[in-house]
Amino acid sequence: MPIQTTSKIWHNGNLIPWEQATLHVMSHVVHYGSSVFEGIRCYGQPQGSAIFRLPEHMQRLLDSAKIYRMEVPYTLEELCAGVVDVVEANGVSPCYIRPIVLRGYGEIGVSPKGSPIEVYIANFPWGKYIESQGGADVCISSWNRLAPNTMPALAKAGANYMNSQLIHMEAEANGYQEGIGLDVNGLVSEGSGENVFVVRNGVIFTPPLGSSALSGITRDSVLTLARHLGLPVTEQSLPRELLYIADEVFFTGTAAEVQPIHSIDRIVIGDGKPGEITKKIADEFFAIVNGLKPDRFGWLTPVKVNASEPVRA
């Protein structure tokens, strides 16, 4: 889907016109993938709009930057305020928010020292990431996720998404909606842009971060919701074949939200319908983000924008 433009983009502390947020082709990031970024959703609610887990996302952005020795000249509070400013200035809700820290135009060597750090925050409308009736059909990719000590999986870096693209393109080329990558040991890691959860015999499992999975904010939210709903949940290494014999499998992510999986490698999961536990968690998640249940974990940052679409149940 082509990007739907908005009016302003936050750049290094100022709101600039969308069309002026451009980069030189010789910028460091273009050649070496030197960026870290976030993806955040702002939800429409009956009483206005709210950004989901804003400080946690911006802290992860700072953490990603720290791993890559990028010195971001803004505090967590300044970055969160920048997100609120751009969302309110554009007046678009619901929306997807894309903050990015990158190494700009300066020197062309691999050493990033002479290239300035630039920070941008954009927002725009973005609907469902995975369109599916009753669950996504996915595959296990022939591409592994990043091996430890190669590209750090805990950093949400632009360059990591070359691996995600390989996984996603292979899946699409073979008629699937998404691909799941295994880690360097052949254990389940994550989707190209989602964390994975498995339900078997009433227990919820998700791979540990050591399996090269991103520390997903939605993953953390689902772990919290499951514990509060009294559902047993454990983070542990998962063999690939456990996915095939699971009762339920679902993805989590800012873009994918809570997404049931119908089949993996054409093997139908459970009875082929979104499972009870998946539904319980999805219902709770959407009720909170859409403002239909109290924000009991303090996950929402209200913004002064009226939602343009009715709240989804």
Ligand SMILES: Cc1ncc(COP(=O)(O)O)c(C=O)c1O
């Ligand atoms: C590779 C990868 N894993 C997991 C996730 C889910 O993370 P989050 O829930 O923070 O969006 C994403 C999306 O950001 C991702 O790109």
